Amino acid sequence: MNPTDATDPNAAAQPAPPRAATPGDALESRLLAIEAAARFHNVELDREELRYPAGQPPAPAALVEWVRDSGLWAKAVRMKFAQLLKVEVASPVILLLRDGSAAILTTADPARNIVWLADPRGNSGDPPVAVDELRLSRVWGGEVLLLRAIRELTDDNAPFNFLWVWGVVRREHKLLRDMFIGSFALSILTLVPPIMVMTTLDRVLTYRSVSTLGLITTIVVVALLYETILGYTRRKITHIVGARVDAKISLHVFKRMLRLPLDFFERQQAGEITYRLMQVNKIREFLTGKMLSTMLDMVTLVVLVPVIFLLQPTLAWVTVVCAGLIALIIMAFLGPVSRSVGRWISAETQKSSVMVETLHGIRTIKSLALETQQRDLWDRRTATSVQLKLEASDMANWPQTLVNPIEGFMSRGIILLGALLAIANPGSVNPGMLVGFMMISGRVAAPLIGLARLMDDMQEVRIAVGFVQSVVNQKPESANPSAGLRPKVEGALSFNTVNYTYPGTKTRALDGITFDVPAGTMLGLVGKSGSGKSTIARLLQGITRDYEGFLKLDGNDMREINLPHLRRNLGVVLQENFLFRGTIRENIIAGRPGLTLTDAVRAARLAGAEEFIERMPNGYETWIEEGSPNLSGGQRQRLAIARALIHDPKLMILDEATSALDPESEALVNANLTRIGKGRTMVIVSHRLASLTDCDMILVLDHGKALDLAPHSVLLERCTIYRQLWLQQNRHLEAPTTPRGGAVALAQGDD
């Protein structure tokens, strides 16, 4: 089927036009078109990353997001046919047709008023078809998707710094321009009251002119009206700019945070990270608040400074010098103030991390009765913070104190100086002018002082930027989330002399690990605590990629595989699994697009969770709170297994998934493992050997070395360490060499 067939009026008139496509067909054509366009820029899109509500076709915005997530530039726009003719087809342009399908614009021919379209579903050899405006308008409403490669650093990859944030603000240039125009107009209007006072005092009172008073009143009323409207608009625009910048920055920061590798989060305290990221609010507040308003006030200066010099040069000079002095004082204290503020802020950080840590570990704290200890710690941190805050405020108090008399002189002293001038040189100053001058000079000083204060705030913002940078500018997990292979995962694993040393440690956690297992193997990992079992599981999940040697999944180097793709194809169950707030169904589906209750039920059945879910008051719709207090450990674990199974992964990793369970729950889960393991590779870490006896292969680890790889019965015969571990755990069994099913062994009272 060709979209251009449809543009043939005759074809459209037929009772059963060839393009009577099903919605799925149309969507397929759209996706193919976008994928082809992305491929043009050497980017492979992943359909799993396309997010849209189930049951309806993805909106253009969702398509744009999909493309952007893979590092390309994309935009959905509306175009007229005439604009389409002018498009320079340097890269593919996609027309989104009304029926949900798409066509690719290959060339535009303005001379003949036609465009050439290709069908994304056609073979690459199919020639494009010429279409004119009338025929196109029957199937196309004007929606176009543009795709381009990004040459410069994309927003996502640009390092976070003050300039970047300022760039975000600057992108609102249209609104900013309006604001500047508004401010300029406002500053002219601020001249009205002083001029009015001057005129009233000098003319109206002296000559008792009622008509002048009437005129002045009218001007004042009109000016007041304008001022009110302008003021309202300026504030409104400020809020809009603030909100937009806020949204952009917080989206960016969150996105960047999610791209950081897991070990970054393991190294840093959650409280610390939260605090640092929250500093972004300070930056945004500063940029769209103080900085913007000071800059706008500067506009006022352009109007007001000449006016005061016109009114009275001597007094004008005094005003400017005073303002300059104030600025100097504030600048002189910049360094000391910012240093002591910095000390206070770092104390605050430490204090808040106690709070977060306490909240996270509240169960442990309560059960170990550590409340007093935590309170003491909090007390100490609070005391330090309060002390440093006092020191910082003390320091900041100095410039304010010194500035105060100068400010006082500016507002009150000038009137005396003016009077002195009037006495010494009659006619040079009259009362109306003096009052008018006072009113204007007040507005001159404020922005100048504001500018100096801005420098002060700048220091704080610089610290805030540093904090945010320390999180956001960390090396992301992968430089380009869309890069890498996306092979079909079967589950064959191959380790070849893999060494790994954790950063900051000296001994190898993995030391020359070499083994191969074919797809579909049920592989057990055993070894003493610290022997490297979890490290192998981490390598398989791509959490750590800076190992030495080769680790291959189905023959593909693990480091070459696209990370999101890898993780989507894994099922991982850990000892502790986080269940989100939501229903049981939502927790099992975990936001994966296109999955329904039926899938959740299938996964739950396979995980052995169906039995207890059905006994729950609301079944699959039972609500789970954070921390899932209404579920037992075994139930939680079975839910986690169901969640891992929902997308039928070909590689499952269970790291001590059953260790925290009571024997009965463990037996239940283990009994399901063989069933779960059908058709996929399972990597099961367990320190209870009895639960691994059914494994096809067991890898014995010791101090990061792979000692042996064989089934249970063989290991019992030939691997000393394995035999020792087995005997330790199963001394009560009369015939330890008889392999038993894990569940059976447990039912008999393992451990």
Ligand SMILES: Nc1ncnc2c1ncn2[C@@H]1O[C@H](COP(=O)(O)OP(=O)(O)OP(=O)(O)O)[C@@H](O)[C@H]1O
């Ligand atoms: N995040 C880390 N930073 C530094 N060293 C680590 C880290 N995680 C593990 N190690 C070290 O690496 C080695 C292997 O740890 P691993 O977690 O793989 O052991 P394990 O076999 O899973 O032990 P267990 O049975 O106790 O879970 C240990 O010596 C451990 O001290």
Ligand SMILES: [Mg+2]
């Ligand atoms: Mg472990």
